[in-house]
Amino acid sequence: MDIQLKRGLLDVCVLAAIKNEESYGYQIIKDMKPYLELSESTLYTILKRLEAADMLTVRNVEHKGRLRKYYRITQQGLGRIEEFKEDWKEILSIYNFITREDARHE
Amino acid sequence: MDIQLKRGLLDVCVLAAIKNEESYGYQIIKDMKPYLELSESTLYTILKRLEAADMLTVRNVEHKGRLRKYYRITQQGLGRIEEFKEDWKEILSIYNFITREDARHE
DNA sequence: CTATATACTTCGCGTTACGATGTATAACGT
DNA sequence: ACGTTATACATCGTAACGCGAAGTATATAG
Numbered sequence: 001m002d003i004q005l006k007r008g009l010l011d012v013c014v015l016a017a018i019k020n021e022e023s024y025g026y027q028i029i030k031d032m033k034p035y036l037e038l039s040e041s042t043l044y045t046i047l048k049r050l051e052a053a054d055m056l057t058v059r060n061v062e063h064k065g066r067l068r069k070y071y072r073i074t075q076q077g078l079g080r081i082e083e084f085k086e087d088w089k090e091i092l093s094i095y096n097f098i099t100r101e102d103a104r105h106e
Numbered sequence: 107m108d109i110q111l112k113r114g115l116l117d118v119c120v121l122a123a124i125k126n127e128e129s130y131g132y133q134i135i136k137d138m139k140p141y142l143e144l145s146e147s148t149l150y151t152i153l154k155r156l157e158a159a160d161m162l163t164v165r166n167v168e169h170k171g172r173l174r175k176y177y178r179i180t181q182q183g184l185g186r187i188e189e190f191k192e193d194w195k196e197i198l199s200i201y202n203f204i205t206r207e208d209a210r211h212e
Numbered sequence: 213c214t215a216t217a218t219a220c221t222t223c224g225c226g227t228t229a230c231g232a233t234g235t236a237t238a239a240c241g242t
Numbered sequence: 243a244c245g246t247t248a249t250a251c252a253t254c255g256t257a258a259c260g261c262g263a264a265g266t267a268t269a270t271a272g
Contacts, residue, residue: 001193003260004228005114009197010260012204020208026219035203036196042260044220049259065268066219083108085205090107090141091115097141098118099191102126109229110259116229132250148229150251155228171237172250 001036010038012084014046015055015077022059022072047071055080107142116144118190120152121161121183128165128178153177161186 013036017028025043032038038046047069050056055077059070119142123134131149138144144152153175156162161183165176 001196002114002189004117005193005197007113007228007259008108008111009200009204011110013200016204016206024219026217032203035200039261040220041222041262044222045260064218067267068219081204087107087111088201091111094115094119094141095194097138098115098122098187100122113228113259130250132248145230146251147231147253150253151229170249173236174250 006036006038009036010042010046011050011055012081014043014050015073015081018056018071018073019078019081022070024061024068024070028071050077112142112144115142116148116152117156117161118187120149120156121179121187124162124177124179125184125187128176130167130174130176134177156183 013032014028017023017031023031025040025047029038029040029043047056047058051058051071053076054074056071056073059072061068061070119138120134123129123137129137131146131153135144135146135149153162153164157164157177159182160180162177162179165178167174167176
């Protein structure tokens with residue numbers, strides 16, 4: 001899919017991935033893969049951005065000698081998802097504009 | 107609306123605005139305003155980009171002492187709109203992922 | 213013993229939306 | 243007569259963002 005189209009969807013998508021239970025980077029990528037593929041560099045950048053914006057909190061966990069950072073969504077993060085749902089109405093209106101047919105040819 | 111969400115929509119939106127009949131910059135902004143507001147600097151950048159990509163052709167017209175550039179969509183431009191319709195299916199799938207409810211709380 | 217999977221990090225690049233600013237004419241209000 | 247708004251397009255600099263490339267390090271599978 002077009003890279004530009006993914007923008008704006010990615011942030012909310014990551015929040016949605018941890019909406020119901022905390023998760024960590026590598027797992028998030030796998031969970032989102034069927035819907036949206038994103039590279040590791042992209043995800044970890046997004047996670048840092050969302051943390052800076054208080055959309056999620058981080059918890060370090062030692063797992064089989066490797067570091068795992070578990071991310072949990074905050075109230076603000078949940079609010080961001082709700083905002084997206086509002087924006088979606090506008091997106092639909094734009095979609096209708098793009099796919100509308102010329103009345104003269106109907 | 108979130109700026110990022112507009113990306114990827116803008117290009118196709120401009121193409122859609124001239125899909126049925128040629129138009130010029132200032133008019134396009136007015137036509138799109140109910141759906142999507144964009145600044146002049148943004149639009150003219152997009153129009154140049156689309157022209158470079160052979161998505162549209164330009165025709166200079168003298169109108170009341172002012173220059174008007176009429177833009178007409180090409181076959182490639184129409185193809186781009188069709189591509190978007192394909193991408194839309196993926197967008198919907200992402201939307202469903204974002205707005206899905208936790209099964210345990212249903 | 214080598215390759216793959218797991219897990220997170222950093223750097224640099226290219227694309228892009230936009231505000232600010234500029235140029236120039238016509239129409240409208242008072 | 244004069245100022246403001248509308249018309250119409252152009253350029254520049256900035257900041258945000260996605261991603262490929264490369265790095266570090268351990269565990270598991272073939």
